[in-house]
Amino acid sequence: xxxxxxxxxxxxxxxxxxxxxxxxxxxxxxxxxxxxxxxxxxxxxxxxxxxxxxxxxxxxxxxxxxxxxxxxxxxxxxxxxxxxxxxxxxxxxxxxxxxxxxxxxxxxxxxxxxxxxxxxxxxxxxxxxxxxxxxxxxxxxxxxxxxxxxxxxxxxxxxxxxxxxxxxxxxxxxxxxxxxxxxxxxxxxxxxxxxxxxxxxxxxxxxxxxxxxxxxxxxxxxxxxxxxxxxxxxxxxxxxxxxxxxxxxxxxxxxxxxxxxxxxxxxxxxxxxxxxxxxxxxxxxxxxxx
Numbered sequence: 001x002x003x004x005x006x007x008x009x010x011x012x013x014x015x016x017x018x019x020x021x022x023x024x025x026x027x028x029x030x031x032x033x034x035x036x037x038x039x040x041x042x043x044x045x046x047x048x049x050x051x052x053x054x055x056x057x058x059x060x061x062x063x064x065x066x067x068x069x070x071x072x073x074x075x076x077x078x079x080x081x082x083x084x085x086x087x088x089x090x091x092x093x094x095x096x097x098x099x100x101x102x103x104x105x106x107x108x109x110x111x112x113x114x115x116x117x118x119x120x121x122x123x124x125x126x127x128x129x130x131x132x133x134x135x136x137x138x139x140x141x142x143x144x145x146x147x148x149x150x151x152x153x154x155x156x157x158x159x160x161x162x163x164x165x166x167x168x169x170x171x172x173x174x175x176x177x178x179x180x181x182x183x184x185x186x187x188x189x190x191x192x193x194x195x196x197x198x199x200x201x202x203x204x205x206x207x208x209x210x211x212x213x214x215x216x217x218x219x220x221x222x223x224x225x226x227x228x229x230x231x232x233x234x235x236x237x238x239x240x241x242x243x244x245x246x247x248x249x250x251x252x253x254x255x256x257x258x259x260x261x262x263x264x265x266x267x268x269x270x271x272x273x274x275x276x277x278x279x280x281x282x283x284x285x286x287x288x289x290x
Contacts, residue, residue, distance in 0.1 A: 036258035057259035066217065067225060067260065074204060074222040075267070077140040081203040082196055088145040089195065093154030094180055115148040121212075128213060139213045140221075144203065150195045157191035158184060197272070204268055222264045229257055 030048075036057055037050040061067055095101055096108065118124075133139045161184060169179045185192060210224035 032258050032261050036255060036262045038255040038258075057255040058263070060256060061259045061263055066220070067222070067263075069218065070220045070222040070225045071263070073137075073219060074264075077137075077206075077221060078200050078203040081141050081144055082199045084141050084145050085147065085150070085199040086192060086196055089147055089150045090154055090185065090192065091180070092146065093151045094158055094184060096151065097155045097158035111148050111151065125212070133213070135214050135216055135219065137219060139209055139219075140203070140206070143209070144199075147199075150198065153191055153195060154188070157188045161187055200271065201268055204264075222260075226257075226260050226264055229260065 034046050034048065034050055037053045037055070038046055038057070096104065098104075101107075128134055128139065128143070131142075133142060165183055165187070166179050169183055170176075174182070205223055207221065207223040207227045210219065210221050211227070214220070
């Protein structure tokens with residue numbers, strides 16, 4: 001009985017702690033959503049419910065041409081970058097998963113060193129300039145084509161696949177590329193979905209390359225625009241027509257910022273539930289299989 005009482009006390013404390021932890025994690029999102037509906041001139045933040053709820057902030061965001069263009073660039077970048085990363089990393093991982101690959105140890109060393117040491121910003125910039133990638137859409141795609149971390153996950157998953165599957169396909173006349181496309185990738189779907197989620201989130205949230213490697217407004221991503229708005233504490237990235245309209249209506253700039261944050265986060269939130277069922281399984285396969 002005493003032992004049971006101790007367990008009950010622990011459970012109560014555990015529930016209280018986890019509830020507080022959930023509140024601490026969730027409330028910042030609630031705060032942003034609540035204040036995104038505050039469009040009028042009251043500069044006092046709302047903590048649980050907007051003082052005068054309105055959709056004018058979201059109407060302003062979606063009416064702004066620069067933000068819409070940035071949203072489309074972010075979508076194109078995320079889709080193209082994720083597909084390209086999966087293609088390059090999966091093919092490399094499939095080759096590296098074979099013990100009979102010549103110079104495999106040398107390749108692994110060459111892949112490992114850059115993951116711990118970086119040449120710095122200036123050499124990277126000069127390299128990208130010499131490759132002709134500056135101020136082009138390819139600056140978002142090509143440099144992110146390979147990731148050592150993703151390769152480790154995929155190599156572990158590919159090694160867990162029985163060799164008899166590949167041998168049977170090869171005996172039936174299939175080539176290595178056919179085996180890779182029709183057998184390896186479908187069997188490794190959980191790991192591929194996990195890597196796709198990582199790559200997509202990384203591409204969607206990236207702003208560093210936009211800020212340093214592009215000058216064209218047509219290449220601005222949603223994350224970079226949001227970063228500039230929040231950092232400079234102004235709405236200079238929005239077109240002048242909307243800005244003057246906001247001033248005439250006494251808009252609250254903070255409400256526009258919050259609405260922009262919500263719009264930038266929603267696509268990833270919608271995608272995550274569809275990949276969640278693969279996420280845990282993919283991570284476990286990549287972590288325990290050797």
